[in-house]
Amino acid sequence: MRYISTRAQTEPRTFVQAIIEGLARDGGLFVPETLPDFSTQLEQLSSLSYKELALSIFQPFVGGEIKTEELESLIEKSYSTFRTEEVTPLSFVDRLGILELYHGPTLAFKDVALQFLGNLFELVLSRSDDHLTILGATSGDTGSAAIHGVRGKENIHIFMLHPKGRISPIQRKQMTTVLDDNVINIAIKGTFDDAQRMVKAIFNDLHFRDRYALGAVNSINWARVMAQIVYYFYAAFRYMDHYKADKVVFSVPTGNFGDIYAGYLAKKMGLPIDKLILATNENDILFRAINSGIYKISTVHSTLSPSMDIQIASNFERFVFDVCKKDGSAVKEKMDQLNDNHQFTLSAEEHAKAQESFIPVRVDTATTLSTMKRFYQKDVVLDPHTAVGVAAALACGFENSIALATAHPVKFGDAVQQATGHEPKLPESLQGILERPERCIEAENDQKAVQSIIETVL
Numbered sequence: 078m079r080y081i082s083t084r085a086q087t088e089p090r091t092f093v094q095a096i097i098e099g100l101a102r103d104g105g106l107f108v109p110e111t112l113p114d115f116s117t118q119l120e121q122l123s124s125l126s127y128k129e130l131a132l133s134i135f136q137p138f139v140g141g142e143i144k145t146e147e148l149e150s151l152i153e154k155s156y157s158t159f160r161t162e163e164v165t166p167l168s169f170v171d172r173l174g175i176l177e178l179y180h181g182p183t184l185a186f187k188d189v190a191l192q193f194l195g196n197l198f199e200l201v202l203s204r205s206d207d208h209l210t211i212l213g214a215t216s217g218d219t220g221s222a223a224i225h226g227v228r229g230k231e232n233i234h235i236f237m238l239h240p241k242g243r244i245s246p247i248q249r250k251q252m253t254t255v256l257d258d259n260v261i262n263i264a265i266k267g268t269f270d271d272a273q274r275m276v277k278a279i280f281n282d283l284h285f286r287d288r289y290a291l292g293a294v295n296s297i298n299w300a301r302v303m304a305q306i307v308y309y310f311y312a313a314f315r316y317m318d319h320y321k322a323d324k325v326v327f328s329v330p331t332g333n334f335g336d337i338y339a340g341y342l343a344k345k346m347g348l349p350i351d352k353l354i355l356a357t358n359e360n361d362i363l364f365r366a367i368n369s370g371i372y373k374i375s376t377v378h379s380t381l382s383p384s385m386d387i388q389i390a391s392n393f394e395r396f397v398f399d400v401c402k403k404d405g406s407a408v409k410e411k412m413d414q415l416n417d418n419h420q421f422t423l424s425a426e427e428h429a430k431a432q433e434s435f436i437p438v439r440v441d442t443a444t445t446l447s448t449m450k451r452f453y454q455k456d457v458v459l460d461p462h463t464a465v466g467v468a469a470a471l472a473c474g475f476e477n478s479i480a481l482a483t484a485h486p487v488k489f490g491d492a493v494q495q496a497t498g499h500e501p502k503l504p505e506s507l508q509g510i511l512e513r514p515e516r517c518i519e520a521e522n523d524q525k526a527v528q529s530i531i532e533t534v535l
């Protein structure tokens with residue numbers, strides 16, 4: 078399979094090249110040149126275990142670049158860290174399916190992609206004996222999923238910056254109690270924005286970037302999208318079997334558009350998905366874009382669902398590429414407009430395609446809280462991100478709906494407390510974490526200080 082850039086200014090890449098490069102050099106995102114069609118194999122796929130299904134889905138995307146046995150063992154290694162054999166089990170509340178994506182090591186859905194990505198990087202780097210230095214800033218969640226994805230891996234170091242004293246104790250401990258030598262946590266005396274700005278500045282120091290082979294694990298990496306396609310198939314099969322349904326609706330709490338884009342691809346690959354509900358919190362750029370055809374940046378609001386508090390949904394560019402009929406220069410034009418004027422407009426035809434593909438629903442804080450409370454009364458504890466998706470599914474009222482549960486409620490204990498009056502219980506894997514020893518370097522809010530830490534370690 079070849080991978081092309083959404084801006085069409087670079088030569089096509091192989092799977093491995095697209096994974097290692099992450100972002101294309103023309104600023105675009107990699108997409109596969111064609112999509113496999115599974116519509117005639119659904120029955121056979123529906124009897125597979127999660128890991129077997131992952132193998133079948135990954136194979137056409139990987140082509141012959143990774144041998145079947147190697148891919149199989151990557152998948153085995155990546156998903157045996159989950160607390161359930163099913164990896165992403167489906168439960169039911171009345172007739173609503175709840176797709177539990179939070180059974181990985183850090184209790185958030187990002188583990189599904191990052192556990193796999195870490196092992197994939199390790200395999201690919203071992204072939205060339207190259208080294209990769211992952212550098213990132215986190216306000217909590219993505220950082221710990223990335224750290225747990227690459228801990229202990231050969232040829233990889235990860236430097237993760239977080240704002241000192243500004244993340245919850247559990248979030249900090251999930252990162253700083255990882256004591257593997259290749260994991261370096263840095264607490265910055267500043268805010269998350271300071272940390273983020275510093276990471277960008279370091280990436281822009283091209284000499285430094287090349288010298289230490291800096292890379293990122295952000296949500297635009299194709300392997301992350303690919304890994305997320307699997308659970309749409311897995312959940313749809315479980316639901317259709319349980320209720321003898323012939324198609325399903327998914328409701329997806331959305332931030333960067335990576336998760337729901339994987340669902341969009343699953344549908345194009347032949348999975349009978351009737352509708353995709355795109356649920357946002359007050360950060361509603363996608364809700365507005367699909368309603369109006371105008372994608373327009375506004376300011377970020379802090380909400381109860383911080384992992385969806387975004388200004389720009391990076392993966393949306395991949396969808397724009399599709400609605401522009403794979404015309405890379407048209408995409409580039411729109412992205413340049415976004416850069417210059419903070420907005421771009423879809424043509425009438427493009428807008429119609431967006432409306433055909435997604436049902437946008439904006440869920441405010443009051444509704445998020447009341448949904449959490451209602452479910453708590455049914456003995457189901459929802460985290461605030463999941464509650465946004467559940468509320469959107471209920472508002473649409475379709476039969477045969479599945480809401481994606483993207484985080485374990487314990488990760489957002491304050492919001493659960495606010496909604497229900499009760500703190501969620503720590504799961505077994507986290508018990509005692511607050512007492513475990515941690516390792517973390519403190520640094521001044523200064524780019525040079527961070528660079529010198531990297532130089533010293535490597």
Ligand SMILES: *Cc1c(COP(=O)(O)O)cnc(C)c1O
Nearest residue numbers: 332333334335336384462483484
């Ligand atoms: C990242 C995240 C989301 C949003 O997913 P996107 O792929 O960015 O749209 C939703 N919920 C949780 C808990 C997350 O961590």
